[in-house]
Amino acid sequence: MAQTIDYDKIKEASAKYPKLKEINYTYGTAGFRMKAEYLESVIFRVGILGGLRSKKLNSKVIGIMITASHNPEADNGVKLVDPSGEMLEQQWEGYATQLANAQSDDDLIAVIKSIVSENGIDESKEASIVYARDTRPSGPKLVAALEEGIKAINVAGGNLGIKSTPQLHYFTYYLNYCEKPAEGSYEELADKLYYEKFAEAFHKAVGDNPCLSPIYIDAANGVGAPKLKELAEWINKINNNVLKVIIINDDINSQGKLNFQCGADYVKTGQKPPFGLTLTTEQRAASLDGDADRIVFYYVDENRTFRLLDGDKIAALAAGFIIELVKTSGLDINVGVVQTAYANGSSHAYLEKELKVPVACVPTGVKYLHHKAQEYDVGVYFEANGHGTVLFSPNALNKIHSAEKRTAEQEKAIKKLQALTELINQTVGDALSDLLFVEAILINRQWTFNQWNSAYTDLPNRLVKVVVENRQIFKTTNAERTLVEPKGLQEKIDKLVAQYKDGRSFVRPSGTEDVVRVYAEASTQKDCDELAFKVAGLVYDEAGGTGGRPSEFL
Ligand SMILES: CC(=O)N[C@H]1[C@@H](OP(=O)(O)O)O[C@H](CO)[C@@H](O)[C@@H]1O
Numbered sequence: 001m002a003q004t005i006d007y008d009k010i011k012e013a014s015a016k017y018p019k020l021k022e023i024n025y026t027y028g029t030a031g032f033r034m035k036a037e038y039l040e041s042v043i044f045r046v047g048i049l050g051g052l053r054s055k056k057l058n059s060k061v062i063g064i065m066i067t068a069s070h071n072p073e074a075d076n077g078v079k080l081v082d083p084s085g086e087m088l089e090q091q092w093e094g095y096a097t098q099l100a101n102a103q104s105d106d107d108l109i110a111v112i113k114s115i116v117s118e119n120g121i122d123e124s125k126e127a128s129i130v131y132a133r134d135t136r137p138s139g140p141k142l143v144a145a146l147e148e149g150i151k152a153i154n155v156a157g158g159n160l161g162i163k164s165t166p167q168l169h170y171f172t173y174y175l176n177y178c179e180k181p182a183e184g185s186y187e188e189l190a191d192k193l194y195y196e197k198f199a200e201a202f203h204k205a206v207g208d209n210p211c212l213s214p215i216y217i218d219a220a221n222g223v224g225a226p227k228l229k230e231l232a233e234w235i236n237k238i239n240n241n242v243l244k245v246i247i248i249n250d251d252i253n254s255q256g257k258l259n260f261q262c263g264a265d266y267v268k269t270g271q272k273p274p275f276g277l278t279l280t281t282e283q284r285a286a287s288l289d290g291d292a293d294r295i296v297f298y299y300v301d302e303n304r305t306f307r308l309l310d311g312d313k314i315a316a317l318a319a320g321f322i323i324e325l326v327k328t329s330g331l332d333i334n335v336g337v338v339q340t341a342y343a344n345g346s347s348h349a350y351l352e353k354e355l356k357v358p359v360a361c362v363p364t365g366v367k368y369l370h371h372k373a374q375e376y377d378v379g380v381y382f383e384a385n386g387h388g389t390v391l392f393s394p395n396a397l398n399k400i401h402s403a404e405k406r407t408a409e410q411e412k413a414i415k416k417l418q419a420l421t422e423l424i425n426q427t428v429g430d431a432l433s434d435l436l437f438v439e440a441i442l443i444n445r446q447w448t449f450n451q452w453n454s455a456y457t458d459l460p461n462r463l464v465k466v467v468v469e470n471r472q473i474f475k476t477t478n479a480e481r482t483l484v485e486p487k488g489l490q491e492k493i494d495k496l497v498a499q500y501k502d503g504r505s506f507v508r509p510s511g512t513e514d515v516v517r518v519y520a521e522a523s524t525q526k527d528c529d530e531l532a533f534k535v536a537g538l539v540y541d542e543a544g545g546t547g548g549r550p551s552e553f554l
Pocket residue numbers: 029030342364365366383385509510511512513517
């Protein structure tokens with residue numbers, strides 16, 4: 001197919017997807033995300049942008065995912081994925097915003113032409129895109145808009161159908177950097193290659209250790225339900241019963257249920273089990289989010305206290321296991337952990353003092369964590385909310401996969417490391433891959449959740465939202481832990497924090513919601529709540545709080 005850009009064709013197609021005048025779109029931390037009915041023109045244009053990006057990168061395949069993750073079912077969103085499976089490069093986020101906001105069809109053409117000229121894009125280059133969607137009812141209509149965009153810019157598009165976000169990331173990477181698949185539809189291949197890879201790696205990582213008790217998985221009534229079911233079947237086809245998952249909240253066809261009173265975000269924020277799950281002390285459970293790229297684990301202890309094993313706990317488990325294997329193997333590989341300011345203070349202290357591993361703190365948003373993690377041979381990164389993965393550098397992969405002349409013990413450790421490099425989805429945080437590697441570590445250690453949890457005790461913490469007139473006036477530094485503006489506010493926060501044992505609090509504008517977030521922790525829940533609501537009250541009173549002062553603010 002000749003793939004030159006036909007601007008008249010784009011203009012004609014664009015007329016069917018006029019921009020909604022009153023809306024100002026921003027490609028934020030998680031791409032474009034809002035009520036689904038506002039997104040058609042945006043997604044049409046994202047199809048065009050994907051074509052331009054592919055042409056710019058010498059015909060490499062670009063991924064596009066239509067999802068709004070843990071948001072309510074009525075929302076939707078879209079994000080682009082670069083050829084290696086990473087998030088879209090930052091400069092192009094700006095182009096995405098410009099394209100989405102072009103008012104008329106002529107403006108749109110002008111923006112496209114400026115992107116072409118700024119980037120020296122060869123318009124005649126071949127280009128291709130693969131795209132997928134989650135289970136939201138608005139998905140098919142938005143896919144149709146995307147396909148119109150892809151057609152308008154005359155590039156090849158491959159529809160993967162319903163997939164988890166990490167599957168789309170992995171398949172995009174696969175098409176660009178692995179053997180080209182010989183036959184079969186992309187929709188089927190994107191499942192098969194994924195299941196095959198992770199099922200085999202899981203068996204390698206588990207070895208012949210005895211398996212654990214069943215784990216209940218709350219799939220948030222999202223795409224994780226069918227995908228995990230198939231993945232588990234694939235795993236148990238190789239060796240029956242090695243992974244026993246009981247999937248709940250698996251109804252992907254029922255209106256309004258997606259992420260409703262269930263899912264990783266609900267459990268993490270509310271510190272309680274999802275709808276449909278009453279836990280006994282023996283039960284192990286985990287929750288995915290709506291597009292299956294986050295996971296948190298939990299159980300109730302012998303006092304019937306709910307215990308959450310969040311992203312910080314996953315990072316500690318993974319780092320501890322990998323460090324031990326690296327030591328035993330005798331390989332010269334460094335390990336580092338990357339967190340954000342939301343990581344619990346106890347987890348930070350445990351990593352630095354007990355595991356003696358370097359810990360970096362970066363601004364919120366997976367792309368910052370991912371990039372920082374690339375600086376280590378093995379970079380473990382997790383947001384407290386359960387989104388994260390482990391990256392092995394080319395240097396580390398080379399050492400792990402070509403180590404020779406070792407003792408039996410070293411050999412065993414190296415084999416485990418090799419298995420982990422395959423078991424972990426290194427393109428992006430992946431709830432299903434994370435589930436498998438957590439289970440593999442626990443199986444190797446023969447640990448209960450309680451043993452995993454005992455590494456350190458979380459400091460009580462509280463996250464509060466404050467609605468303000470203009471969140472753009474909040475400027476931070478020091479990986480978002482210190483406010484620079486509004487001037488003088490940080491000093492006042494510091495004075496409050498100083499009144500509490502183990503007190504810590506910081507304030508930052510959200511990148512995904514029109515609110516300012518206040519985080520606080522302290523040695524008791526009572527102190528921590530008091531600190532959080534005092535800081536929230538301070539922000540409300542001194543920095544343009546609006547919509548009524550919530551009664552709990554102090
Ligand atoms: C405190 C918190 O959980 N923040 C979330 C949230 O970002 P905010 O910028 O805080 O709105 O959404 C991001 C995208 O999903 C996620 O990466 C991040 O961890």
